[in-house]
Amino acid sequence: MDRMQFQDTGAVRARTSDTLPPIAPSPSQSPAGSRRPVLAIAALLFAGALALVLTQFAGGAQSDQARQVTQVVRTYETAIMTGDGETACRQLTPVAMNQLLRMSAGVGQGGTCKQVGNAMKRYVDTLVAQASPPKVAEARRLIQDPPVRILAVNGDHATAQIAGQSDKPIRLVRVGGGWKISSFPFTGQ
Numbered sequence: 001m002d003r004m005q006f007q008d009t010g011a012v013r014a015r016t017s018d019t020l021p022p023i024a025p026s027p028s029q030s031p032a033g034s035r036r037p038v039l040a041i042a043a044l045l046f047a048g049a050l051a052l053v054l055t056q057f058a059g060g061a062q063s064d065q066a067r068q069v070t071q072v073v074r075t076y077e078t079a080i081m082t083g084d085g086e087t088a089c090r091q092l093t094p095v096a097m098n099q100l101l102r103m104s105a106g107v108g109q110g111g112t113c114k115q116v117g118n119a120m121k122r123y124v125d126t127l128v129a130q131a132s133p134p135k136v137a138e139a140r141r142l143i144q145d146p147p148v149r150i151l152a153v154n155g156d157h158a159t160a161q162i163a164g165q166s167d168k169p170i171r172l173v174r175v176g177g178g179w180k181i182s183s184f185p186f187t188g189q
Helices: 032-081 085-090 094-106 113-129 133-144
Strands: 148-154 157-162 170-175 178-183
Touching: 032 085, 032 113, 032 133, 032 148, 032 157, 032 170, 032 178, 085 113, 094 113, 094 178, 113 133
Parallel strands: none
Antiparallel strands: 148 157, 157 170, 170 178
């Protein structure tokens, strides 16, 4: 019966009676110079672990900013589509709000945030009323949870898109401790 047998210094006796060197020499057998590779590997592992931890903290800050940007865009979209123009306008910079109000007034839909919200809700309700039941369910889901895609967050600037609406980005800027929409795809900017 062929079996492997353990030998005294950690070597293994193979079936053919050839012996393999020990997997790792015992501390009494290792010369002082052979610890350098082990220390170098340990230092590299430590540096890698440190880099991973630092990346996670930086990535955490980046992903927190992306979550904030997503929330602002979702809040705006849901508010404007459900007729809450005031909440929608609170997500905008003053310049973006003025652009929205001027554009809305220019097409006869009102010149206040409330009027813009009401006009948008009427428009959405008209579209939903004409849709098939499966499309109505999908439209309501998209209104309540718009599919926001973050394109970039760089310092105090960010860009996002609503999937399926436009290939042009929604631009945001950091104002104080939060984010505001600074331009829309439909404003020509």
